[in-house]
Amino acid sequence: MTVSTEDQELAVITGASTGIGAATARELARRRFHVLAGVRRDRDADAIRGPGIEPLIIDITNPDHIQALATRVYGDPHGRALRALVNNAGIGVNVPVEAFAIDKWRRLFEVNLFGHIAVTQALLPALIRSRGRVVNISSVGGKIAMATYGPYAGTKFALEAVSDALRREIAPTGVQVVVVEPGAVSTEMPSRAIATASELASTMTSDQNRRYGALVQATMRRPPRTPRHAYPPKPRPR
Amino acid sequence: MIAKAVTARMPRTRYTVGRDAALIPLVRILPDRTLDRILAAALRPHFPKKSK
Numbered sequence: 001m002t003v004s005t006e007d008q009e010l011a012v013i014t015g016a017s018t019g020i021g022a023a024t025a026r027e028l029a030r031r032r033f034h035v036l037a038g039v040r041r042d043r044d045a046d047a048i049r050g051p052g053i054e055p056l057i058i059d060i061t062n063p064d065h066i067q068a069l070a071t072r073v074y075g076d077p078h079g080r081a082l083r084a085l086v087n088n089a090g091i092g093v094n095v096p097v098e099a100f101a102i103d104k105w106r107r108l109f110e111v112n113l114f115g116h117i118a119v120t121q122a123l124l125p126a127l128i129r130s131r132g133r134v135v136n137i138s139s140v141g142g143k144i145a146m147a148t149y150g151p152y153a154g155t156k157f158a159l160e161a162v163s164d165a166l167r168r169e170i171a172p173t174g175v176q177v178v179v180v181e182p183g184a185v186s187t188e189m190p191s192r193a194i195a196t197a198s199e200l201a202s203t204m205t206s207d208q209n210r211r212y213g214a215l216v217q218a219t220m221r222r223p224p225r226t227p228r229h230a231y232p233p234k235p236r237p238r
Numbered sequence: 239m240i241a242k243a244v245t246a247r248m249p250r251t252r253y254t255v256g257r258d259a260a261l262i263p264l265v266r267i268l269p270d271r272t273l274d275r276i277l278a279a280a281l282r283p284h285f286p287k288k289s290k
Contacts, residue, residue: 011244020240024240024241027240027241028241028244031241031245033244083244084244086240086244088240133243133244133249135240135243135244137240140254140258140259140262143262143265143266144262144265144266144273146277146281147277147278147281167251176249177251178243178249178250178251178252178253179251179252179253180239180240180243180252180253180254180255181252181253181254181255181259181262182239182254182255182256182259183254183255183256183257183258183259183260183261214285214286215281215285217284217285217286218281218282218284218285218286219281219284221284
């Protein structure tokens, strides 16, 4: 793909190793963006690297990684403008409120909320300069909290609120803030969430097991297997 | 959809993806207790047999 760099713009997306993030990175590259694709592991970087896709190691809870991302964006060798930041990284987990240890609650908020805020803060000056856009990937869990969705929906409700406030704060700068709320999407997230849930289920106390054992099992049996209408991922082999 | 959110000239403030996400507006006007019953009913068939 030979795109002259002058008319090209940058897009940053976190959590680009699999699922929605990887599909979006490829689609944006296809639309002639130069995509800075945040992944956490070298092998994920190798997998996503391609024309128009430059992988960067970004754990959004790591300030050094965010600093390196900012340095890369502000020091772009072609001086390209940052069109969009897509805050997509996230962890799914299904566990009852009582049974999720408080340090795990905090860790989940670090990834699903504070990490996005930190990346947004770091790149906002660039977005303001280019009148770019923040796209926050929320979830149906950002609007509805089913049983065992307390931790996950807690982070996503919070992300929705922060997005609303940010949109109203920076509207005068011309920067748009957009929230995307996917429902059931067949990615790795549901199976990883189930793996985490079964792991957590095994650490529940006998009291908790009596209270939530059946609920946790029922949740594990529900998505991702049932939704025939689940939005299919669109891999674009190139 | 996300690429559209990135590139649309006049983006909406929110986009939903998939059919269950499209139900959000409907679900949000229901009273909490009604939604409690609907969600419990949706989960019930998946509970292990011999539930107490």
